[in-house]
Amino acid sequence: MLVYLQNLILEMVARGEELRATTDRLCREVERLAPGTTCSILAVDSDGVLHPVAGPSLPQTYNDAIDGLKISACAGSCGTAAFHRRQVTVTDIETDPLWADYKALALPLGLKACWSSPIVSSGRVVGTFAFYYRERRGPTDFERDIVAKSLQLCQIAFERDHRLRINERLLYTDTLTDLHNRACFEQALIEPSHGGSALLLIDIDDLKLVNDTFGHGTGDSLIRIIARRLADAAAPHRAFRVGGDELAVLAETGEVVPLAQRILEALRAPADCGGHVLVPSITIGAAIRSIDDKSGTVMRQNADLALYHGKEDGGRGTLVLYAPELRTRMNRRLRAIDQLRRAIAEDRIEARYQPIARLDNGEVLSFEALARIRERDGTIVPACEFHEAFADARNAAEVTRIMLRAVASDLRLWMDAGVAIGRIAVNLAPADFAHGRLVEDVQAIFAAAGAPLDRLTLEITESVYLSRRDQMVQRQMEALRRLGVKLALDDFGTGYASLTHLLFTPVDTLKIDKSFVDHLTDDGEAGGAAVINGLMRIAEKLGMDVVAEGVESVDQRERLVALGCKLGQGHLFAAALDREAVGVLLRTTPTCLPETPLPSSLRARRIRRRDRKDAA
Incomplete structure (x- = not known):
């Protein structure tokens, strides 16, 4: 027996x-x-x-x-x-x-x-x-x-x-973090009894920056600390590591928001990562499983989409819940990306030039080169209609090269025609700094066209104007200035750069974002004037020029002059001009835009008298 x-x-x-x-x-x-x-x-x-x-x-x-x-x-x-x-x-x-x-x-x-x-x-x-x-x-x-x-x-x-x-x-275990790994996640996602009704996808913010700055050992330490805090905060729900900087938690529908808040709170404390004290930051994209989503595939796609929007559209460090309108926005962005790619392939990207003029008399001093798409029927598409396409780094970098070549060629043409030309500004995207060859590309393009670099201004936004720890960006900016290229900080005040960054890699010009100029026309709204006044003082102390963007009315122009702002651009003066129109404009003496006189207010007259005294 x-x-x-x-x-x-x-x-x-x-x-x-x-x-x-x-x-x-x-x-x-x-x-x-x-x-x-x-x-x-x-x-x-x-x-x-x-x-x-x-x-x-x-x-x-x-x-x-x-x-x-x-x-x-x-x-x-x-x-x-x-x-x-x-x-x-x-x-x-x-x-x-x-x-x-x-x-x-x-x-x-x-x-x-x-x-x-x-x-x-x-x-x-x-x-x-x-x-x-x-x-x-x-x-x-x-x-x-x-x-x-x-x-x-x-x-x-x-x-x-x-x-x-x-x-x-x-x-089924990730060796670095001891969390469940991607294979376990894939299996749990299709198991109704374990998969949960909601998914939180979690991305570690700026992990690449940490790796590049302090080394991968510090980055791995940061991942382990975040994973441990995540597992504790998410318990009893399972936490997974599904990629290099991507984590996940499967939960129930009603627990998404409180769980996300608990996770975000758990990560706020500074962490010792291999001797470097860092403050962990994550972005969470969440989605709810629909009844017919047996495999969890749609839920995962929706969480991915929410996470993407959080990373790309200013939601870093927060929870973004999926909503159908996010997919609509994504489809619109994908169409814009495809439209721009086809325009690049068919050589339909053209440069237009918007004048930057003195606010007091309309004298043109320089131009900003703006990208336009020429449709097959000849219609010109402004940048505002395809700006979402620049979320694609390859598109953004290629358009920059196209614009640099166009500006260098046109600049040489105007100079050969004996036209006096000031500086031409070209916008840069974050992708232009990523490959580390920006300085070489700019030099090669302008040398090939025989155009002088001391006529070039490069405009950067606060998204690329990172802290002094990003040595690659800082080195490229300093090298460009040594070549005679000037730098302008575009859309200033709308991003997340610190004013202290200006001390470590100064720029030559601050461009006041249109949103502040728009507020100048609101009765009783002092916000725009207060910000612009503060920027004027900062620029004066640091020896920088200031350009107001989006000047569209005589009233805005008067208020800007009263605040001491000398330069502006916008439709009040001129829309973006093609190469031939710029040539005609530059042949006039003096080079002034159509007259838009200032209203004869006491403030404006005081500004004009002060300017004449300074000139004398």
Whole structure:
């Protein structure tokens, strides 16, 4: 009989049956061999805590009650046997002190005695095998033979289960963070019972900057710290690492917002990352699973889309929930990207030049080159209609090269025609700094056209005007200035650059964003004037010029002059002109735009008198 039992259980182990199924069958067969016994098998985890594995003849309420009990010197038969690593026989549960705290669980079930033996594997107690009796007694010799064989079989089954868990851990655990890995995530996503109803995709902000600045060791340390805080904040939900800087949590629908807030809060504290103190920052994109999304694919796409919008549209460091309008915006952006790519391939990108003039008399001093698309029917498409296409780094970098070539060529043409030309400004995108060849590209393009670099101004936005830690950007900007190229900070005041950045890599011109100029016309709104006045003072102290963008009315022009702003551009003076129109304009003497006289207010007259005095 024992040979049959042995062969049966070993065959189940060899077939790869789960531990619970194998031990359940073992208990049932043993109870058949030893009538009057009730068999129980418990596991002991690494913290010394008991967990039921099999007990088919015991009520589930009993198994639930002992799940999580700590082994000790006085913890019933099983907890004591595991603690002392020896068999423990209790012939009377009602009176034995080992059962004093637990007899209320056993006696109502008619269980009057219990004999337990430890299951030992590799020198550690991994479980217990117990017989309960419905009479006050100890084991018989035959029962001892059964248990001796059962302990051997349990040891084999537990060891195989342990190996499987190790292999599964290696297969489904990220080695850097100890989180579940991408393979585990993919599996959980399609399991309705484990996949959850919502997905939080989490991207670590500026990880590349950390790697480039402090090294990958510091970056890895940051990832580990964020992963640990994420796992703690997300518990009991599972956290995953699905990519280099991308993590994920599967949760329930109603928990998305509070869970995201808990995660964001957990990451606010500074972290020591290999000797460098950094403040972790993450962006979260979240989406809800729809009823018909069985594989979770749509939910993942939507969370990806929300995360993308968070990273690209000013939502860094926050939670962005997916909404259908995000997909509409994405489709519009993709169409713009495709439109621009086709225009680049078909050589339909052209330069237009908007004058930058003195606000007091309209004298043209320089121009800003603006990209336009010429459609196949000859229609000119302004940049505002395809600006979203510049989210594609390849597009943005290619348009910059096209514009530089156009400006260099036109500049040479105007100079050969004897036309006096000031500086021409070209806009740069963040992608232009990424490859590290900006200085060489600018030099090569202007040298090929025979155009002087001291007529070029490059406009950057605050998104590329990073801190002094970004040595590559800083070096390129300084090298360009040494070549005679001037730098302008475009859309100033709308981004996230610090004023202190101006101290480490100064620019020559600050361009006041149109949004501040627009507020000058709002009665009772002092915000625009206050900001512009502050910028004027900063620029004056740092020796920088100031250009107001988007000047569209005489009233705006008057207010800007009153604030001391001398230069502006906008439709009040002129829209963007083509090359021929610029040539005609520059041949006039003096080179002035159509007259737009200032209203004769006291403020404006005071400004004009002060300017004449300064000139004298």
